[in-house]
Each structure stands twice: as structure tokens, then as C-alpha cells.
Amino acid sequence: MKHCDKITRRNVLQAGFLGGLGLSLSNFLNLSALNAETTGKKSSKADSVLFLNLAGGVSHLDTLDRKPEAPVETQGEFKSIQTCIPGHSVCEYMPKYAAMADQFTLIRGISHSAGAHPQGQSWISTGNRPVPALIYPSLGSVVSKEISSKPDLPGYVAIPKTEWNAGYMGDAYAPFKTNTVPRPGQPFQVRGISLPDGLTIEKVNQRQQLLSKLDRRFKEDSTESQLLEALDKFGSQAYNMITSKRARAAFDVERESSKIRGLFGTDEFSQSVFLGCRLIEYGVPFVTATYQGWDTHTENFAGHRRLLPPLDVGITAGLKMLKQKGLLERTLVVIMGEFGRTPKINVNAGRDHYPRANWCLMTGGGIKPGQFIGGTNKAGDAPDDKTNIKPDDIAATIYHALGIDPLMEYYTNTGRPTMLVPHGRIMRELFA
Structure with a gap:
């Protein structure tokens, strides 16, 4: 796959405009180089991203976007509690967040038109409205390509797994899935890292030599470049991880201090966040931790009573x-x-899909905490008159925080030029 990160169509347009000011192409290229030095990754606000994905669609009204003035049938069963920010109330099942709300920034009124889970997940994971003709790469895949990671650790890890994918970038940039989460008091083993009983590093080295010979033979007969790129990357990554003490240490959560481990609950989500933070510490630039179960078409309140306490503990820990x-x-x-x-609460005491109103929490990475960006109307059924925020804007902002240009242009394997997030607005108001 070709990658054009130096000169894009936007650059060409800029060059044409500057030509009208008497600047030659060489002048423009010199200015572009200077701009890259001053606004590239050196000026990034973050080195890594921890994305906690609440898969299924959490109810905004029953969590962080409470509507005390809405009709009783909209408000539902939960009580509100006051946070440490005057005038900001949240669900009663989020007391830890309430005490730390001023350390986060809450974005409300995020709206889009994808009412099904796969399309909604695709939109938030790529910053692009899903279309049949093109599968866009997820944020983690782009980050794993654009930000150098340690050779013995993946650039993109999903805990325990994810439906996010590399799209047109190819499987070489797909996430490494742990497929399991730590359990307190038990050794944590991840397939592809932990050595099975009887397998030694010496035997791994012997197998690697054999695989290298087979790879060379395969390359002579194959022309599928994306497949070969993926096989090369996965093979070398697996070998590096298995033979690296550092990589095994990163996943060995029992090495963490009891003080840190004690912050987290024993549930899967808390333990996923714990592992994600540990991988960030060891240099993985993009980690997702997926928390399933929010698709509460039936028994919305019973479901949220079960799901909210682990969320409250996990995000604050x-x-x-x-x-x-x-x-x-x-x-x-x-x-x-x-x-x-x-x-509207349905006849099954549940709430259905609603892409017109969503929230996002951000913290760290240069974010100015304690802010409220955007909002919804009194009924909670639409963004308010001042709010126009799309998943595209969230993605563009994440890229910006990492020093990646959201308008960077890639070429698909069919030769089609495509910008990362062509319709996204960088939400500069988020940053300190």
C-alpha cells in the first residue's frame, strides 16, 4: 500500500494559492518542511490512547446527561447525585465519578445517523460514515502505522477483543487481541506471549528459523502484497513477543504493586482497564478495552444497575x-x-438505539479537565441549538492530539486516494 504523507491534494491546493502570492513550488516545499517540524509529532499532546468502548450503546439519560426537567416517563427509575462540579448531576450509581468529575471533560450531544451497532461502531472507530464501497481503518490501525512502538510489543492491542479492523490498510495493522482478561490472584496468560509447558526459547528459535525458510519460499510464489505484509508482521511480532522478557513482563499483571491493583475491581471491565494502563506504561500507543452489554432493549434499568458500578470503578481507577x-x-x-x-421507555422497560444523542468522556493527553462541550435539549432527544458534534470530530481530535494530521491521505489497494477524516473538525476547545 502506498502512503502519501508528505504532499496531499490539500497541499497542492495550498501550493496553487501560494503561487498567486509569488511563492514557487520549492518555496512551498520548504515552508511545508518547516511546518512539519513545528507542528508534527513533536507538538503532539499525547503519545498514546486508551479507548474504553462501551459497546452496545450506553443510555445517555441514565448516566451523565440527566434531564431533571424531562417528563417522568423519560427520566426513568434512577436518582441523580451532585458531582464535585456545581450544577452537574449524574446517576446515583456513579459516585466515584461524581467525586472526580472535574478531572474529566464531558462532550454531550454527539449525533449521527447510524442506528445499527456495526455501523455505529464503524463510525466511532474510524471517524467516517460507513459506506458499502470502502472499509475505513480504525483509529488504532492508523496509530499503529504512524506512531512507532516497541519492536517486542504490538502497536495496537484490543482487550479482550474488538470488531474494529484495519480496513483498506490490510491485516498487518489489525489489532492484537488478548481474547482474555486478568483475574485477580491467577496467573495471566495470553496466547502468543506465554510459553506453553515444555516449550523453551531455544525451541522457539529453531521454529523461527524453519518459518523463515518457508516464508522465503512462499514469497517467491505469491503476489498478494497485503497478505505477505500481514504474515511478515504477525510472524516477527509473535517471535519478538515470545522471546522478549519485557513483553512478557508487560502482560504479567501480578508484578504490579498491590497498591495499584487495589484500585480496581475484580470484574472484567476493571481488569481490562488495569491491563490497558499497564500496556500504555510499557509503550503500546493504542489500546482498546471493550465493555459489552449496554444494548438494553429490555430491562434497561436492571442492566444499567449491573453495568454502572464496574464502569464507575474502572474509569476512575x-x-x-x-x-x-x-x-x-x-x-x-x-x-x-x-x-x-x-x-422513550419501551413496553419492555428498555430503551432502544438512539444515534441522535450520545456522550464522550475525555481526560489526559492535553485535555483541559472540568469542561462541558456541547449539550442536548431539555428532553434529551436531540443536540441543543448550539451543538453540532459528529463522531468525525471526535476522531479528528484524537488524531490531532497524537500529532497525526486528520487530513493525511492514504491510497487504498485499488489506488484510490482517501483522507483519514475528511469531514472532521478538530475540537481545539478541548485542549488546555
Whole structure:
């Protein structure tokens, strides 16, 4: 896959405009080089991203976008509690967040038109409205290509797994899935890293030599470049991870101090966040932790009663861990699902898909905490008159925080030039 990160169509347009000012192409290229030095990754606000994906669509009204003035049938069963920010109330099942709300920034009124889970997840994971003709790469795949990671660790890890994919970039940039999460008091083994009983590093080296010979033979007969790129990357990555003490240490959560481990609950989400923070510490630039179960078409309130306490513990413990380790300033934490849920409660005491209103929490990575960006109307059924925020804007902002130009242009394997997030607005108001 060709990659054009130096001169894009936007650059050409700029060059044409500057030509009218008497600047030659060489002048323009010199200015572009200077701009890259001053606005490239050196000026990035973050080195890594921890994306906590609330898959299924968390109810905005029953969590962080409470509507005390809405009709009773919209408000639902939960009580509100006051946070440490005057005038900001949240669900009663989020007391830890309420005490730390001023350390996050809440974005409300995010809206789009994809009402099904796959399309909604695709939109928040890529910053592009899904279309049949092209599968866009997820944020983590782009980050794993654009930001150098340690050779013995993946650039993109999904805990325990994810439907996000590399799209037209090819499987070489797909996420490494742990397929499991730590369990307190038990050894944590991840397939592809932990050595099975009886397998030694010496045997791994012997197998690697054999695989190298087979790879050379395969390359002579194959012309599928993306497949070969993926096989090369996966093979070398697996070998590097298995033979690296450092990589095994990164996943060995029992090495973490009891003080840090004690911050987290024993549930899968908390333990996923814990592992994600640890991988960030060891240099993985993009980690997703997926929390399933929010698709509450039936028994919305029973479901949220079960799901909210682990969410409350996990997000606040993760913030504390990153802060105590001095990582929060350079780690962008993003928390959101693919959409909100309907203000109207259905006949099954549930709420249905609702892409017109959603929220996102951010902290770290240069984010100015304690802010409220955007909002919804009194009924909670639409963005307010001042709000126009799309998933495209969230993605563009994440890229910007990492020093990646959201308008960077790639070529697909069919030769089609495509910008990363052509319709996204960088939300500069988020940053300090």
C-alpha cells in the first residue's frame, strides 16, 4: 500500500494559492518542511490512547446527561447525585465519578445517523460514515502505522477483543487481541506471549528459523502484497513477543504493586482497564478495552444497575493509575459507545438505539479537565441549538492530539486516494 504523507491534494491546493502570492513550488516545499517540524509529532499532546468502548450503546439519560426537567416517563427509575462540579448531576450509581468529575471533560450531544451497532461502531472507530464501497481503518490501525512502538510489543492491542479492523490498510495493522482478561490472584496468560509447558526459547528459535525458510519460499510464489505484509508482521511480532522478557513482563499483571491493583475491581471491565494502563506504561500507543452489554432493549434499568458500578470503578481507577505513574499527561483517555438510547421507555422497560444523542468522556493527553462541550435539549432527544458534534470530530481530535494530521491521505489497494477524516473538525476547545 502506498502512503502519501508528505504532499496531499490539500497541499497542492495550498501550493496553487501560494503561487498567486509569488511563492514557487520549492518555496512551498520548504515552508511545508518547516511546518512539519513545528507542528508534527513533536507538538503532539499525547503519545498514546486508551479507548474504553462501551459497546452496545450506553443510555445517555441514565448516566451523565440527566434531564431533571424531562417528563417522568423519560427520566426513568434512577436518582441523580451532585458531582464535585456545581450544577452537574449524574446517576446515583456513579459516585466515584461524581467525586472526580472535574478531572474529566464531558462532550454531550454527539449525533449521527447510524442506528445499527456495526455501523455505529464503524463510525466511532474510524471517524467516517460507513459506506458499502470502502472499509475505513480504525483509529488504532492508523496509530499503529504512524506512531512507532516497541519492536517486542504490538502497536495496537484490543482487550479482550474488538470488531474494529484495519480496513483498506490490510491485516498487518489489525489489532492484537488478548481474547482474555486478568483475574485477580491467577496467573495471566495470553496466547502468543506465554510459553506453553515444555516449550523453551531455544525451541522457539529453531521454529523461527524453519518459518523463515518457508516464508522465503512462499514469497517467491505469491503476489498478494497485503497478505505477505500481514504474515511478515504477525510472524516477527509473535517471535519478538515470545522471546522478549519485557513483553512478557508487560502482560504479567501480578508484578504490579498491590497498591495499584487495589484500585480496581475484580470484574472484567476493571481488569481490562488495569491491563490497558499497564500496556500504555510499557509503550503500546493504542489500546482498546471493550465493555459489552449496554444494548438494553429490555430491562434497561436492571442492566444499567449491573453495568454502572464496574464502569464507575474502572474509569476512575484507570485515571488514578495513570496519574500515579506520571502517564496521564501524555495518555489520551476516551470513553464512549456507538450511540445513546431513546428517551422513550419501551413496553419492555428498555430503551432502544438512539444515534441522535450520545456522550464522550475525555481526560489526559492535553485535555483541559472540568469542561462541558456541547449539550442536548431539555428532553434529551436531540443536540441543543448550539451543538453540532459528529463522531468525525471526535476522531479528528484524537488524531490531532497524537500529532497525526486528520487530513493525511492514504491510497487504498485499488489506488484510490482517501483522507483519514475528511469531514472532521478538530475540537481545539478541548485542549488546555
